[in-house]
Amino acid sequence: MALANQEQVEALADNITKCANSIHDRLMKAIKNKEIDQNAAQMIFQDEASLRQRANGLYIDAANCVVDGLAESQKSIIDLIDTAKEEIKTIKKIASFIDLIADLLVLAAAAYAAKPAPILAALKEVKEDVEALSKDSQ
Amino acid sequence: MNTTKITSALLLTLALVGCANLKEVRDYAGESARLSAYMELTARFRDTYYREQPYLSGEPDRLAQDNDKRRKAAYEDLLKIHQRASLYMQTLATLAGEDTFDISKEVDSLASGIKAYPDFGINEKHVDAISNIAKVITKWMTSSYQERAVHNMVKEGDAPLQTTLEGMISLVRYYKKTNENERKTVLGFFEVEIPYADAPKDKLLATLARVHVQSKESEYKDAQQKYDDAEKGIKSIAGGHKRLLENIDKLSNDEVKATISKFAKDIKTIRKNLQTVRG
Structure with missing residues (x-):
């Protein structure tokens, strides 16, 4: 249960990262072709950066899932020691x-x-x- | 004279039989306990916001601050996972240790104690023989206990250890992906801004920015190397333990010894690599 959750969270974060990457590629093309001014470019980059933060937030969720999932194994290891x-x-x-x-x-x-x-x-x-x-x- | 010969032959045999074949286990566990890449990368993960903060403002900055709090809150628990795996390896190394149960020093001082009383009517040869026998018997008794204890630990420890190491591999992957987003945020900032700094009055600014990008690029390249090496290292630890478990009943087999030694060497190489990257 926890593992499935962890994988889903990771997959979602990966997809958000990919979206941010696509936005960045498109943005760089627009800058190169002088399609947009600096102000518009900065606004789009803000959105891209927000998406990356959202993705990183999900990676923290996934990491916390791993920590919770390991509780039992950790206890066994302590007992063994x-x-x-x-x-x-x-x-x-x-x-x-x-x-x-x-x-x-x-x-x-x-x-x-x-x-x-x-x-x-x-x-x-x-x-x-x-x-x-x-x-x-x- | 004849008795002495028989005694020495007997002692030699006992010494050979009693020798626990645990050197490879000890080396492997010792090297595994010293691999600290995960710990460093966990600290790097915790400090993500410190590095990306200068490049953030507004909404992304607000989200980043929230992430920063959550990463700091998770830090202790993330570290504990490594500490336990490392303590397991340390304990295994001690249990398989050559010097852990060595009492030859005590026996030697005892022998010299006996020699201090020549009136006992026992000569030096007797004293040496007694102390040698005591050494061999202790070694023989402790090594069979030692082998059984190592055997039990590896057998019972494999399942929880493998789960823990798998978890650590996942965590390193999340660290790496987080670092990738950080890298793209930092370098992306310059990619977007530098083209707009092309006016003659901005020449100095644009140049400084490009120099900064160069140093950031090499910092991220080093970091990426660390994530890859850490993953390789954890996989080697997992593989080594699996091999130990599979061959737990034939640890004195030369081929098994060579395999376990190779894992120890691989882990050591990875550890040394990581030290070089840091420097």
Whole structure:
């Protein structure tokens, strides 16, 4: 419905533009053959310019039709972008998970060596990883 | 020694398998997001009255003022269409991105952290092996997620994107037709007036008018080039996305890669052309 309307509006504007073009051609011929004086020429040109403005007004109508017609697609695109952003977050979360595993390895190694300082440092890393993960999932 | 060899072979295999074949998608989406011709032409459409106003009076001027208000009112909505299409492409490029999910830096700092505690009883070779495995596993896990996410986005995005791009092509056509009427109003004014300025006392006036016509003619010629290029660019974006959708399950196929790359290159060329025209 909207599309048919948009096409009709465009076709009408095209026809008005064509009329203005014909008027201009005829006007230039008349000027060249000295059929009309400057005053008459200016008046005809005013009419031609009015027609062009009418046509341009219709192109604005057609553009507004396009904008209205796109509302639904635009909404789908926004939804998709949001979904993709969530996906990006999820994938980043997987990466954080690997961090956690790697830090746990360090913790295990430190515990095995029974060195208090590395154990505390490793524990701190693990704690940060877990915090980062729970922050992501909120 | 034997274990090391097996480990490296395994790592190499995993690295190759895990590599997401999304470079072409990334290039295409990145170039598409950067094509700003539509935005510039929308601004030109908005400013139509500013350019034609000196040549208008009476009834045409009154109509033109009305059109001016309506174009300014529509401007934001017209721009939003481009912004959304561009954001879609940016998001797709990020989703297909190589660096988006790269954690090798984190893993490297972890490895050096482990190396700082030599008393652990694990040597440097072990540390490197652990950090390499962590890198490969992450890459492998994220890339399969990444491919699926890109796959879903392209599949679900194609229909609304194609509709949006079709709409943008229509809009560029209206801009072009509006510009054509503006051109004929401005140049037509001189065409009508110059023949009447042929008295000797008007020689200076007629000459200045002809010089002005020359510069206006070249301005409109540049503008026309922009409308044509913008249309070509939008069509390339649409064609590229269609090709992506058709080949979404075989993105690692060399022929598919070449086709998608070509779209990215075409869009880039059009973008560069437009920059030259502007300069």
